[in-house]
Amino acid sequence: MRALLLTFSWQELRHHPWRNAAAVVAVMLGVALAFSVHLINASALDEFSSAVRSVNGQPDLELRAAQGSFDEALFARVVRHPQVALASPVVEASATAVVGDRRLPLRIVGVDALVLPTLAPALMPVPADGAERFSLFAPGQVFLNAAARTALGDTVQRVTLQIGTQRREVQVAGSVSAGGTALAVMDIGAAQELFGRVGQLTRIDLRLVDGTDRAAFTRALEGAPDWPSNVRIAEPGDAAERVSNLSRAYRVNLTVLALVALFTGAFLVFSVLALSVAKRAQQFALLGVLGLTPRGRLGLVLAESLLLGAVGSVAGIALGAALAVFALKVLGGDLGGGYFAGVAPTLRWSSGAALLYGALGIAAAGVGGWWPARAAQSLPEAQTLKGLGATAPQRGGRLVPLALLAIGVALARLPPIADIPVAAYLSVGFLLVGGIAALPWLIALLYDRLAPAFAQRVLPMLAIERARRMRGTAAVAVSGVVASLSLAVALTVMVASFRDSVTRWLDVVLPADLYLRVAGSTGSNGGDDAAFTPAFVQRLAQLPGVARTGTLRLRPLLLDPARPAVSLIGRSFEDGGAARTLPLVGEALPVPAGQIGIYVSEAMVDLYDARPGTTFAPLARGLGTTSTFFVAGVWRDYVRQFGTITMDARDFERLTGDRSASDVSLWLTPGAAEGEVQAAVRQLAADEPGLGDAVELSSVAQIRATSLRIFDRSFAVTYWLQAVAIAIGLFGIAASFSAQVLARRKEFGLMAHLGFTRRQVLAVVAGEGAAWTAIGAVAGLALGLAVSVVLVHVVNPQSFHWTMDLLVPWRRLVALCAAVVAAGTLTAWLAGRAAAGRDAVLAVKEDW
Numbered sequence: 001m002r003a004l005l006l007t008f009s010w011q012e013l014r015h016h017p018w019r020n021a022a023a024v025v026a027v028m029l030g031v032a033l034a035f036s037v038h039l040i041n042a043s044a045l046d047e048f049s050s051a052v053r054s055v056n057g058q059p060d061l062e063l064r065a066a067q068g069s070f071d072e073a074l075f076a077r078v079v080r081h082p083q084v085a086l087a088s089p090v091v092e093a094s095a096t097a098v099v100g101d102r103r104l105p106l107r108i109v110g111v112d113a114l115v116l117p118t119l120a121p122a123l124m125p126v127p128a129d130g131a132e133r134f135s136l137f138a139p140g141q142v143f144l145n146a147a148a149r150t151a152l153g154d155t156v157q158r159v160t161l162q163i164g165t166q167r168r169e170v171q172v173a174g175s176v177s178a179g180g181t182a183l184a185v186m187d188i189g190a191a192q193e194l195f196g197r198v199g200q201l202t203r204i205d206l207r208l209v210d211g212t213d214r215a216a217f218t219r220a221l222e223g224a225p226d227w228p229s230n231v232r233i234a235e236p237g238d239a240a241e242r243v244s245n246l247s248r249a250y251r252v253n254l255t256v257l258a259l260v261a262l263f264t265g266a267f268l269v270f271s272v273l274a275l276s277v278a279k280r281a282q283q284f285a286l287l288g289v290l291g292l293t294p295r296g297r298l299g300l301v302l303a304e305s306l307l308l309g310a311v312g313s314v315a316g317i318a319l320g321a322a323l324a325v326f327a328l329k330v331l332g333g334d335l336g337g338g339y340f341a342g343v344a345p346t347l348r349w350s351s352g353a354a355l356l357y358g359a360l361g362i363a364a365a366g367v368g369g370w371w372p373a374r375a376a377q378s379l380p381e382a383q384t385l386k387g388l389g390a391t392a393p394q395r396g397g398r399l400v401p402l403a404l405l406a407i408g409v410a411l412a413r414l415p416p417i418a419d420i421p422v423a424a425y426l427s428v429g430f431l432l433v434g435g436i437a438a439l440p441w442l443i444a445l446l447y448d449r450l451a452p453a454f455a456q457r458v459l460p461m462l463a464i465e466r467a468r469r470m471r472g473t474a475a476v477a478v479s480g481v482v483a484s485l486s487l488a489v490a491l492t493v494m495v496a497s498f499r500d501s502v503t504r505w506l507d508v509v510l511p512a513d514l515y516l517r518v519a520g521s522t523g524s525n526g527g528d529d530a531a532f533t534p535a536f537v538q539r540l541a542q543l544p545g546v547a548r549t550g551t552l553r554l555r556p557l558l559l560d561p562a563r564p565a566v567s568l569i570g571r572s573f574e575d576g577g578a579a580r581t582l583p584l585v586g587e588a589l590p591v592p593a594g595q596i597g598i599y600v601s602e603a604m605v606d607l608y609d610a611r612p613g614t615t616f617a618p619l620a621r622g623l624g625t626t627s628t629f630f631v632a633g634v635w636r637d638y639v640r641q642f643g644t645i646t647m648d649a650r651d652f653e654r655l656t657g658d659r660s661a662s663d664v665s666l667w668l669t670p671g672a673a674e675g676e677v678q679a680a681v682r683q684l685a686a687d688e689p690g691l692g693d694a695v696e697l698s699s700v701a702q703i704r705a706t707s708l709r710i711f712d713r714s715f716a717v718t719y720w721l722q723a724v725a726i727a728i729g730l731f732g733i734a735a736s737f738s739a740q741v742l743a744r745r746k747e748f749g750l751m752a753h754l755g756f757t758r759r760q761v762l763a764v765v766a767g768e769g770a771a772w773t774a775i776g777a778v779a780g781l782a783l784g785l786a787v788s789v790v791l792v793h794v795v796n797p798q799s800f801h802w803t804m805d806l807l808v809p810w811r812r813l814v815a816l817c818a819a820v821v822a823a824g825t826l827t828a829w830l831a832g833r834a835a836a837g838r839d840a841v842l843a844v845k846e847d848w
Contacts, residue, residue, distance in 0.1 A: 005300070008283070009300070012304075019272055022268060027313060027316060027365055030262025030364065031262060031312065031320060031361040033261050033320070034255060036327065037255050038255060039349070039350070040324050061206040061218065061234070062206070063233055064234055065201075067230060067556060071200065072199050072200060072201045075087060083217055085210075089188055092108070092202045097152060097159050097162075099160070102152060106184055108191065109183065109191075110186055111123055112187075113125060113137065122179075125175075125185055135174070138173075143172075143173060143184065147179070147180065147181055148182035151182055161194075162694050228624070256425055260484075263429075264483045264487070268480040269308060269365045271480050273305055274375065277372045278375075301376045302373045306362055309364065310361075313360075317354050320357070321354075328346070398438070400434075408430030409427070410427075428791075431783060431790070436483060439478065440475045451464050451465065459767060478772050478775065485777065486781075488784065489781055489788065489813055490788040493788035493813075496808075497805060500804075501805050505638055516663065516666065516685075531660075545673065550665040552571040559619075560618075566645060568619075571649055584633045585636060589631075598632065598647045599633045599647070600635075601636070603800075605801075606801045607642065607643055612632070614630075614631050615630055619645060623656070641802075681697055682695060773823070777817040780820070781813060785808070792804055
């Protein structure tokens with residue numbers, strides 16, 4: 001086998017380097033994209049998880065508030081428990097650090113420095129040179145980590161903290177070694193006073209006595225009759241799991257998209273080797289006569305495919321690592337999803353992942369080479385040596401494609417596995433393979449009906465007849481472009497559908513003219529410190545040009561320690577109720593008397609089984625109330641992936657006693673000048689203590705433009721992967737046509753002897769290119785639309801827990817298909833120019 005590879009196979013590679021290079025490049029790009037995405041995501045996730053561990057430390061258990069904070073009397077209770085060896089109280093809050101014109105979101109952690117060395121040494125303050133001896137216990141002293149110092153300046157001495165509407169100035173007294181995003185550590189007593197939470201805690205970390213059963217300890221605490229209802233007990237690993245869950249669906253989908261190029265590369269290997277086997281059919285037959293068994297021919301072609309895959313995989317691993325290093329420096333680990341914003345990871349090399357993705361590249365090449373190897377194995381030696389080895393046109397073969405398509409449809413109806421749409425991904429694969437397997441039948445179906453229309457026109461007739469009678473060859477040539485085009489169509493439809501749904505969603509959730517919030521606040525995550533008091537909102541409503549105001553209050557609420565916190569929103573429902581304020585999915589249900597109506601996002605239905613028409617007890621437990629909450633409707637929320645609960649602002653105020661607002665919306669009177677109203681709002685904010693220039697005032701047009709810009713940035717990687725897949729497909733069809741044309745020099749020479757001019761021969765070749773790529777475009781469009789239905793209605797709801805409406809951008813798809821047909825026709829014409837010259841005429845002499 002080795003001798004044949006070094007002689008027989010090497011000669012093929014040497015004579016047709018570009019065709020084989022196309023297969024190698026396809027595998028290389030597929031492996032490189034998938035491996036680089038894996039390295040980037042793994043590095044960012046590892047860095048983010050390390051930062052979480054450094055901040056949270058390594059306790060045995062954590063007591064966390066479901067929302068806000070809890071009474072510190074609980075600390076005195078648990079620290080005396082005989083099974084608790086050590087307890088560490090923590091107060092956490094978010095603020096905006098202001099230094100000159102620089103504003104930085106800053107996480108502030110108040111700690112007890114006496115217990116930190118044991119539980120969370122990374123948070124241990126290190127006083128700066130010249131700092132007071134007991135500065136870590138002094139009020140108004142903070143210790144910054146490296147990320148905060150880099151953003152604010154290494155020499156910064158004093159920082160102004162914006163906490164809601166309050167501003168406090170603190171002194172930088174040293175540093176902490178904790179990694180991750182910007183962080184400040186201070187004494188817990190000083191933090192409680194700074195945040196206005198005297199007597200309150202947000203977390204207690206526990207180290208248990210050796211040999212303590214954690215599960216039994218947890219059950220004993222939670223089973224106590226006086227246990228606070230708003231306190232959750234979590235394992236320390238739950239925090240790391242939440243970090244992983246935050247981005248898992250995004251990471252998996254991005255990896256699958258990256259593997260699209262590798263999937264297309266498998267078809268390109270198939271195309272290249274199938275044409276190579278067809279051209280070398282007589283040589284394979286001669287090897288058979290000389291003693292090479294059919295099994296040996298099978299092994300030889302498979303070895304060629306695996307060799308192409310190995311070379312492409314090695315090059316792909318190197319290229320993928322280089323791409324990952326570049327992306328980590330430029331993007332900082334955030335590929336557009338926003339999950340790792342602010343994280344600056346270093347590359348985490350994984351030999352296991354390199355071997356895995358390298359093996360995937362080799363396996364893809366092996367799969368692509370299997371059918372050409374089978375064709376080489378089944379060659380009739382005697383007939384092939386006489387030039388009679390061509391197979392008859394395929395007539396049947398409908399059963400296998402139909403079975404594959406049916407399996408694909410069935411898989412699309414299965415539920416996800418561990419919140420990952422595994423069956424849906426397999427469904428896409430079966431649909432693509434089944435559709436490509438049906439190409440010969442589709443060619444016969446279409447061109448058998450088109451052929452009579454061109455029977456009287458010689459040049460089109462020759463092009464159509466070759467496509468009809470060589471449908472197997474045509475299917476091989478266009479299989480790569482069908483795979484890439486169908487996936488490009490599917491992604492185009494999915495992105496267009498999502499963008500259209502987001503645009504219409506913004507129309508519903510942004511009904512007002514102006515929106516007001518504190519700069520640096522994150523409306524998607526919420527916080528416990530609201531910015532605007534009821535008095536300030538009332539003064540806004542009295543401004544000239546303001547018709548009315550609406551408020552929104554957002555709080556994080558931890559319902560399940562193993563999941564990220566959901567968002568609890570209290571908002572003003574205008575006339576018409578939730579139906580006019582929220583983008584509901586279906587009709588709103590009437591709320592039974594004595595119950596409180598809530599409207600949940602689609603993620604709440606999937607993750608917490610909060611279905612319309614049922615009561616939702618976890619919310620009552622989270623809020624520590626005996627009220628009954630009725631799920632009156634489900635709405636689309638494209639901002640918060642892990643669940644949102646919305647209720648009327650009046651119910652929210654009654655349950656929580658909180659009348660402040662996180663966001664304020666302003667409706668203007670007809671004819672009011674928006675600029676004048678904005679100036680009046682800013683002046684009013686400047687007169688409010690603590691607000692001043694901290695107010696962020698945006699028009700609905702500005703918010704829409706920013707939202708859509710973020711959307712386009714999030715899908716920038718998708719567009720890039722889509723372009724790579726299309727380029728690989730077109731490269732494959734170029735290699736296929738070049739090989740076909742070179743193998744048909746005798747045919748072109750015979751046509752020249754029969755009186756065809758060179759221009760007419762090129763017209764026939766270009767016509768064949770148009771006929772073949774046209775059928776590829778039709779098949780790719782049909783398959784792409786089928787796959788887009790799976791992506792829109794199965795993959796997205798199962799991955800991100802939101803739905804969208806299907807939108808088909810016909811103009812864009814027609815332009816994409818036309819570009820593919822034009823590229824295929826041009827490629828065939830260019831390849832024909834090289835084979836339709838004098839050498840083609842002389843090639844006929846080989847048979848004389």
